[in-house]
Amino acid sequence: MRKSKQDFWAGISFILIGAAFGVQYDELTGVSRIFPEILISIIILGGIYFVIKGLVQNYLEKKLTQSLSSSPQETKKSDEIKENCCVAEDAVESISWSRILIISIFAVLLVFSLEYIGFFVSSLAFVVISYLFLGDKSLQRSLLVRSLIFAVPFIIIVWILFVKLLHVPTPAGILF
Amino acid sequence: MNEFILPAILNLFEPMNFFLMIAGLVGGIIVGALPGLTATMGVALMVPITFAMNPISGLIMLGAIYVGAIYGGANSAILICTPGTPSSVATTFDGWPMCQNGKADDALHVSLISSAFGGIIGTFFLLFFAAALARFALRFGGPENFWLCLFGLSTIAVMSVDNMGKGIISGAIGILVATIGLDPNTGSIRFTFGTYSLIQGISVIPCMIGLFSFSQVLYLIGSKREYIAKCSTSSGSFMYVTKYLFTKCKVLLMRSSIIGTIVGMLPGAGGEIASIITYNEAKRWDKNPERYGKGCIEGVAASESANNAVIGGALIPMLTLGIPGSAVAAVILGALMAHGIQPGFKIFTASGELAYTFIMSQFLVCLLMLPVGYILCKFMARLLNLQLTYIALSIVVLSYIGAYAIANSIIDVWIVVIFGFVGYFGGRIGMDTGAMALGVILGPMIEENLGKCVDLANAHNYGIYGVMTEGVISKILIFALMLSIVTPLYVGITRGRRNAKKGARHA
Structure with a gap:
């Protein structure tokens, strides 16, 4: 600019x-x-x-x-x-506005869903769906498999760390 | 004092106490590295556990968590540009650029060594000068604190020499944001935009997470890069950094640690203010201030040594007067009192063994932080090998849970998103997010102390000018503030003239 x-x-x-x-x-x-x-x-x-x-x-x-x-x-x-x-x-780096728009929309949707669906289910869905749109499509393994391989252990670690070890409350919602 | 030192040292090497120090350090580093979880939260969570221990072991563990959490904040500040605790805001200024330049391991080691150094200096002052320094801290009233905050705010002038106008206005916006909620002086409700939840005001942590973390997610996702930075861990990094810090940064480390200790003693002024002031001072006294903000070791060293030195400083008024110098010190004070120990000058005689064991444990914890932090650095740096998309999505999830954890309020999550957009799009049009963050942090203190000055003026009929400029400390701070504003202007003018001369020569 x-x-x-x-x-x-x-x-x-x-x-x-x-x-x-x-x-x-x-x-x-x-x-x-x-x-x-x-x-x-x-x-x-x-x-x-x-x-x-x-x-x-x-x-x-x-x-x-x-x-x-x-x-x-x-x-x-x-x-x-x-x-x-x-x-x-x-000049150094071009910006992908479409990717910024995608992450922005999903990040805002995540906030809306936190209180209704629950933090962990919403976050899992957020990571998986966002990765389907933003992940590297050139790699061999399918995007869904790669997103699940990352998202499921990550959410479990977050749950253990915050809820079980540190007793930090999270928005519960109707699911989890 | 001497009769307590040997028993204190022997207490430290009891297996249980030694284990608690390491466990506390590891736990503290993890809590500090997680955005949104503060040192206060980490220490407060563990207070009930100490009731089952003897007071000495309990205090040792709480002290270790405190030290670990303040250091841990630097890890996320460096690796994902998200200050894990507010004390690490200034670490992002150079730590994140170092990471982007492929020097993440150097930055992590700088923060580790500087934190340990700052912690040791702070504890040294706690051990030898506690009484004298506590009396000095008591001389800080409303006017002194007001000038100190303004001095901290003057960092804007140093941070954004080439963009001072926008820096000042960004700082003013930050202070204005901090006025949302209840007026600290009159209790009236301001700028809630019709939202009831905003009566509690804008919490600093969600705001920082938004400005530094969420905005970085947008930046990273928009950059089309595959990885955050090339992670090239070199085996000699630790030795190189150690040598560099103790040859070229001796003065800087010592100065930052002393400033950190002094700021830590002042009630209400914590690691965030100390690290910002020392960063400012490091840049001001450097021969090449232009390299700050682009990934220089000195920037990380100044900020990190100061915020860990704050710990020793904050414990001085807590132990000697029963006045906590920081929120964490207040929690530790509560734990002390729950164990039936009354703080005050008598603590060094009536409960001398406990007091000196606690102080000596702070020395040992800072030394133990070196091997513990070194091992954790190895794991943390590997995070950069993850794909950028994974990291960006993880930051969003961690930012939300961290912000929600502050007050169990969804409004704090919205604050993260809103300030994330402000940080990203504001950055695109030249707004200074660092200055805005400074405003948000210092705003409430500035207004509160200004209110105190007005009340003092009304009570004593001195007039506001008389109150604000009364006392030696106020005068020194006013002089330092003037110097802080004038120096960058002078540097800017001389640089402009130098460039003009060079241009003329080339022409």
Whole structure:
């Protein structure tokens, strides 16, 4: 992501976070109000600063790129500037958004199911199903077998460690 | 004192006590390494078991669990970027990059040796300077603690030199998040977003698990890599790290351990604050601060020596005054009292054998941690040979059970998910999750101590400025805070000028 875009979206996020808290602090009075009020002001003002900074940077980048790309010998310099404007990690590693979406959906579904189905059954299902989607499909043994080989012992170890040895309560649900 | 030392040493080598030390250490390391399970929880779980033992054996075991759990937190911080205990937050800053650079075994050994070193220094202070240091700790009131927390918060300036604006706002968001729930000063309810469960506030641990652990799951799954990092365990790693630490990091280890001990003595300020402050100081005093955050040994050493030195510090006011310096010390205090032992200066005379056996056991536990931790490191490093998908899915399950275990509340699991998304997507737009974590940890203390200052000002008619700046300790902390903020700015400006000069020369 370009730095100008980063700054712009960071600014928007800061404003939204500040506003989410800001709409609630009308209910507060006296000393309870002062501390959050200062913080919300800092966050929103910072957000506005980054939105403006992002927009200005974006305008300058476009202007600079246009002026440099107008002459062919300057194209290389223009590419260098573009590279400098991007975050290094993006260049090094590409991101699989589909995989992130899959794990996010299953992780959220797991939270919903914890209280209704029970921690251990839900977690077993989560590991197996997620692995079917995210596991390495190039290996010979089937995904289901590999996921079960890992998931069943793992869940049993977690159960022994947390429930039997450390007596940590887990959401029970209708199953286990 | 001298008459108690020899019986104390003899007590340690009783087979039962020796076994309890090793068992406590192993148990503590496992509890510490599991995200969500804290040292407090580990020690509290074992208190009822001590009732069946004699007080000396019980205390020895609780002390060993405490030491093991604080060290154990570093293992998960290094291997899966999940601080096992809040004390290990700063260990992730360099431990995780070391792991990603294929130096997981080096990082694990650094944390092991530094933890043992910090623990020994902390215990040394406990043994020889307990009374004097306890009196010093009593001088920390609301204003001093307020400035200390702000000093801890100033780490943001050091952590994010190139991104200070976003770092400061991320820290402010962290503090704002910490205001959710009951106001510590007035008791009024704030920012619950209509959810009753949020009245209890946002727990630090689920928040840390989300910011550092769940966000890493998203990062790892999205990276398409097959393994977290190449795990190349080299046989000479332990010796190399030992040599490196005791030749190039002597001063850093000593400084971090002393700071850890002092912070540990202060009620409410625990390993998380100590490790953050020492990380900050290590970076500030280093000739090449740029290498911090990219996987440098010094970063791990500073954080880990400090959080284990906190143990000795936290036990000082507990044993001498009956005021616990940390939550774990409070649990141990409870165990002491349940055994009919009254803490206070008299403990060193009336129950001298018990007190000195406990202190000497802390020395031995720190030494035993080296072989026990070394063996466990071998197993832990092998975790990296597992496929990335397996590890990522396991982290989700462990994060959820760990978060749920804090208060048996499903809201804590939601906090993990929400902060996980904030950590991942916030990181994509340059937000500083480390700074946010600092805000969440230090926020309640800052507000509470600010409230105390306001109350003091109202009571004495000094005015808030007078209260905040009164006393030598406050003045020293204000000076240190100013230095902490100005130094990175100065470094940034000089670096900018240097780069500009270089650019001009090349042109």
